[in-house]
Amino acid sequence: xxxxxxxxEFDESTELERLRRRAYGRNADIAGxxxxxARLTELEAAVTDPDPDSRAxxxxxxxxxPIADSxxxxxxxxxxxxxxxxxxxxxxxxTITTLALTAAIVAWMQPSAxxxxxxxxxxxxxxxxxGLVSEGTEADEPNDPHGTLNRLGxxxxxxxxxxxxxxxxxxxxxxxxxxxxxLVAHPVQGLNEGIGAEACSPSGDETIADLAQTTxxxxxxxxxxxxxxxYEYVRPAEPGPPPG
Numbered sequence: 001x002x003x004x005x006x007x008x009e010f011d012e013s014t015e016l017e018r019l020r021r022r023a024y025g026r027n028a029d030i031a032g033x034x035x036x037x038a039r040l041t042e043l044e045a046a047v048t049d050p051d052p053d054s055r056a057x058x059x060x061x062x063x064x065x066p067i068a069d070s071x072x073x074x075x076x077x078x079x080x081x082x083x084x085x086x087x088x089x090x091x092x093x094x095t096i097t098t099l100a101l102t103a104a105i106v107a108w109m110q111p112s113a114x115x116x117x118x119x120x121x122x123x124x125x126x127x128x129x130x131g132l133v134s135e136g137t138e139a140d141e142p143n144d145p146h147g148t149l150n151r152l153g154x155x156x157x158x159x160x161x162x163x164x165x166x167x168x169x170x171x172x173x174x175x176x177x178x179x180x181x182x183l184v185a186h187p188v189q190g191l192n193e194g195i196g197a198e199a200c201s202p203s204g205d206e207t208i209a210d211l212a213q214t215t216x217x218x219x220x221x222x223x224x225x226x227x228x229x230x231y232e233y234v235r236p237a238e239p240g241p242p243p244g
Contacts, residue, residue: 012043012046015039015043016040016043016044016047019036019039019040019043020040022036022040023037023040124231126222126229126230126231127230127231127232128165128229128230129227129228129229129230130162130163130164130165130170130227130228130229130230131162131163131226131227132160132161132162132226132227133161133162133163134160134161135158135159135160135161136157136158136159136160140159140160140161140171141156141157141159142156142159142161142169142171142183142185142187142190142191143185143187143188143189143190143191143193144156144190144191145190145191145192145193146190146191146192146193148183148191148192148198149173149191152173152175152177152181152198152200153175153176153177153179154173154174154175154176154181155173155176158173158174159171159172159173160172160173162227162228164187165184165219165221165230167186168184168185168186168195168196168211169184169185169186169187170182170183170184170221170228171183171185172207172223172228174203175200178202178203179200179201179202179203180200180201180202180203180205180207180223181198181199181200181207182198182199182200182207182208182209182221182223182228183196183197183198183209184196184197184198184209184211184221195211195213196211197209197210197211197221206222206223206224207222207223208220208221208222208223209221209223216234216235217232217233217234217235218232218233218235219231219232219233220232220233
């Protein structure tokens with residue numbers, strides 16, 4: 001059995017319906033009735049929120065602090081910290097994976113250095129092999145009139161001398177700059193004086209010194225672990241004019 005509405009509730013519903021007709025109906029005339037408009041607003045608010053006491057609205061006292069400190073009414077609550085942290089970790093992980101994949105693709109697409117660049121591969125055996133003669137003795141110090149050893153970071157007392165090649169003497173040494181140097185010079189003239197050559201390379205790589213003696217020949221000295229390989233290259237003579 002339905003319970004009839006309370007008299008006050010019935011009156012308010014009827015009043016609200018009547019005021020809505022005056023406000024939104026075809027013959028609306030509430031615009032000039034301020035009291036009716038205020039009553040309509042009150043009744044509609046009561047219908048929207050029938051239990052105003054169920055929500056607690058805290059009004060900030062201007063004397064106690066700025067109103068901006070209070071959270072705006074109706075604003076969605078912030079996500080819990082663990083959810084925000086998980087979202088950032090997901091984004092960061094995806095970015096790292098993308099960067100790693102891009103780097104791998106770039107490295108795969110770039111051609112590697114050919115073998116002859118990393119380690120020279122000579123097709124023919126050396127023309128001469130110069131063995132190690134002495135190491136670190138004062139008698140083996142090269143003649144250095146221009147301070148070449150100091151410029152290259154070499155210690156004169158720690159040089160290694162190899163067998164002579166013709167009239168040329170060959171030395172090697174480890175530079176304080178982290179490189180290995182190979183020096184070729186006439187023993188009397190000295191380093192960087194007259195005929196000679198010098199070259200330095202990072203430790204672990206082959207050190208190669210080229211000596212161009214004439215316009216048609218080149219002598220290459222290649223430093224190995226305990227000896228020096230020598231290669232002679234001769235440029236073929238250019239063909240002369242055909243007989244007339």
